[in-house]
Amino acid sequence: MSIVANRLSRIKPSPTIAVTNKAKELKAAGRDIIGLGAGEPDFDTPDFIKDAACKAIAAGETKYTAVDGTPALKDAIIAKFKRDNDLEYTRDQITVGTGGKQVLYNALMASVNPGDEVLIPAPYWVSYPDMVLLAEGTPVMIECSPENNFKLTAEALEAAITPKTKWLIFNSPSNPTGGAYTRAELKELTDVLVKNPHVYIMTDDMYEHLVYDGFEFSTPAQVEPSLYDRTLTCNGVSKSYAMTGWRIGYAGGPKELIKAMSKIQSQSTSNPSSISQAAALAALEGDQSFLAERNEVFKERRNMVVELLNAAEGLECLMPEGAFYVYPSCAGLIGKKTPDGKVIESDEDFVTYLLESEGVACVQGAAFGLSPYFRISYATSTENLTEACARIQRACAVLS
Ligand code: GLU
Numbered sequence: 001m002s003i004v005a006n007r008l009s010r011i012k013p014s015p016t017i018a019v020t021n022k023a024k025e026l027k028a029a030g031r032d033i034i035g036l037g038a039g040e041p042d043f044d045t046p047d048f049i050k051d052a053a054c055k056a057i058a059a060g061e062t063k064y065t066a067v068d069g070t071p072a073l074k075d076a077i078i079a080k081f082k083r084d085n086d087l088e089y090t091r092d093q094i095t096v097g098t099g100g101k102q103v104l105y106n107a108l109m110a111s112v113n114p115g116d117e118v119l120i121p122a123p124y125w126v127s128y129p130d131m132v133l134l135a136e137g138t139p140v141m142i143e144c145s146p147e148n149n150f151k152l153t154a155e156a157l158e159a160a161i162t163p164k165t166k167w168l169i170f171n172s173p174s175n176p177t178g179g180a181y182t183r184a185e186l187k188e189l190t191d192v193l194v195k196n197p198h199v200y201i202m203t204d205d206m207y208e209h210l211v212y213d214g215f216e217f218s219t220p221a222q223v224e225p226s227l228y229d230r231t232l233t234c235n236g237v238s239k240s241y242a243m244t245g246w247r248i249g250y251a252g253g254p255k256e257l258i259k260a261m262s263k264i265q266s267q268s269t270s271n272p273s274s275i276s277q278a279a280a281l282a283a284l285e286g287d288q289s290f291l292a293e294r295n296e297v298f299k300e301r302r303n304m305v306v307e308l309l310n311a312a313e314g315l316e317c318l319m320p321e322g323a324f325y326v327y328p329s330c331a332g333l334i335g336k337k338t339p340d341g342k343v344i345e346s347d348e349d350f351v352t353y354l355l356e357s358e359g360v361a362c363v364q365g366a367a368f369g370l371s372p373y374f375r376i377s378y379a380t381s382t383e384n385l386t387e388a389c390a391r392i393q394r395a396c397a398v399l400s
Contacts, residue, residue, distance in 0.1 A: 011130040015367035019351075023361035034388040036376045037361045039175055039325065041242040045279070046290055049241060052282030053275050061278055065271040068262040069096030069250065073277045076284040077250050084208070085222050087233060089252040095261050096280075098272040100206050100236035100249030103261070105131050107202060107232055107251065108167075110260035112137035116166035121152040122369035123327065125175045125204070129369070137166065141369055146329065149318060150177040150370070154188040161192070167200045168193065170220060173207040176368045176375040177327040178302075178320025180211055183218045190224035201231045206249075209240040209291050211322035212299040229254055239324075240291060241283040246276040298324055301378045301385055308389035309376075312396040324379040327365070331372050336399035344399065347372040358391035 019037035027033045056062075069077075074094045081087040097103040104127070112118065112135040120128050122141040129139035142160045144150045157168070170189070173180040181189070193199055201220050208217050221231040236249030251258070271277070302319070305326055309317040314332030330350045337343055338357070344350050348364040351374050355361050365373030378385055 007134060007136075010133040014130075015126050016363055019361055019363045022355075026355075026359070026361075031359055033355075033359045033361060034380075034384050034391070035361045036378070036380065036385075036388055037363050039239070039377050039379070040244045041239060041294075041324070041379045042381060043242040043294055045242050045246070046283075046286075048286050049243065049279050049283045052286075053246075053279040056275050056278030061274050063274060065274050065277060067266045067271050068258070069094065069271070070274075070277050070281075073250075073281045073284075076281045077252070080284045081233070081252050085219050085233070087219075087221055087228070087252060092255050093258055094250060094252050095258045095265075096248065096250045096272055096277065097261075097265060098249070098269055099247040100204065100234060100238060101127060102247075102265070102269070102272075103234050103236070103249040103251045104128070104202070104204065105134075106261040106264045107234070107253075107257065108132055108135040108137065109264050111135075111200070111257060112166060115164060117162060117164045119157070119160050119165060119168040119199075120369075121156075121170070123150060123174070123176050123365065123373070124169070124369050125171060126363075126367050128169050138164075140165075143370065146318060149179045149320075150174065150327065151179050151181060151185060152189060154192050157189055157192045161196050161199060163198070165196070165199050167202050169202045169204065171204040171206075173210060173217075173320070173322030174325075175207065175323055176325050176363070176365075177318075178323040178325045179318075180207075180215055180217065180321035180323075183216065183223055186218055186220060186223045190220055190227055193220075193227055194224060197230075199230070201227060203231060203233050205233060205235045206239050207323040208235060210295065210298060210324060212295060212302065213321070215321045217322075232257060237280045237283045241280075242294075243276075243279065243283065246273070246279055248272055248276050248280040250280075298378070301382060302326065304382070305376065305378045305385055305389060308386075308393065312389075312393040314396050314399065315392070324377055326376050326378065327368075327373050328376065329373050330365075333396060333399055334372055339398050347374050350374060354392060354395055358395045360388050360391050360395075 023035035114136040132139040232253035234251040317328035363375045
């Protein structure tokens with residue numbers, strides 16, 4: 001009998017983390033690698049946030065806290081939801097976890113019964129389907145086409161809903177495409193959800209602040225207040241505040257669900273790090289002006305990367321509204337041969353070829369449920385990106 005539980009056979013290790021680790025290993029072994037795999041800002045955590053963490057340590061905030069977040073952090077989250085999203089919550093509607101990932105995981109474990117269907121627009125962030133599978137639910141992917149900038153349409157959503165649908169997982173700006181829904185686009189989706197009162201909405205707003213060219217972010221419960229009671233609005237400090245390693249995510253939603261999520265957390269990790277909670281509090285309450293400054297840099301990089309990728313033979317890349325990802329198509333390269341005679345049969349083959357031939361690490365579209373594409377994270381220096389794009393262009397040019 002295997003020591004590993006049967007349920008593990010349903011899932012795979014996170015592919016984004018696998019690519020990131022592989023790039024790090026190759027670099028440590030002396031290879032010249034440019035990692036565009038990790039969805040992680042290259043900027044450092046701002047000093048005022050680090051200072052708050054140091055102060056918390058000095059003040060002895062080093063003990064257990066309430067399982068699902070300190071009252072002070074919950075109040076800062078309540079203020080954030082009010083300020084940015086016109087959403088009103090009370091403390092018993094807020095939960096704080098060890099990263100956005102734990103919050104989503106808790107929510108699915110706390111709500112999905114065997115056989116419940118969870119709608120996931122594809123391409124999707126790699127961990128949604130596997131989390132649903134661990135919770136014994138059935139992930140139902142809805143393919144979203146590049147013609148609609150990889151965004152879910154009202155028709156496709158309507159067609160996918162069945163009596164068994166429990167959740168729609170919604171993510172804007174999107175990981176991996178960077179596409180973001182305008183208020184009008186979102187309203188079309190919420191109109192469908194209004195007509196289907198048995199469906200709950202889990203919105204992953206992790207990239208909320210990473211939008212460009214004056215794009216205005218909105219979230220489902222804000223666009224359609226009648227959905228408030230069946231929406232879990234998830235967010236975190238990782239991406240916007242360059243705090244990936246601190247591991248703080250949070251959500252606001254129905255009391256009953258928040259309580260159930262806290263029950264799971266009380267039996268697994270207990271509270272997220274007390275120091276990180278103090279840092280997240282400072283992030284949410286502090287001066288937010290650095291966000292706009294950093295966004296200017298991300299926007300420049302996005303523009304440059306999209307232009308250079310479109311100049312590569314066989315690649316096509318849309319201009320996304322947000323996040324720090326682009327999701328180019330490599331359809332024009334499928335069937336071509338590498339200089340050493342291997343045929344590129346899939347996006348997976350293409351990213352393997354890029355890594356082996358030019359030392360550029362990206363994540364294959366298959367991991368996000370839509371091929372033949374690949375994801376590039378442009379959250380790295382302009383020099384790195386310029387060099388990486390030159391290498392990608394070179395790799396594409398020598399295919400025959
Ligand atoms: N969310 C980031 C990514 O997509 C970090 C890695 C992960 O948790 O997937 O790259």
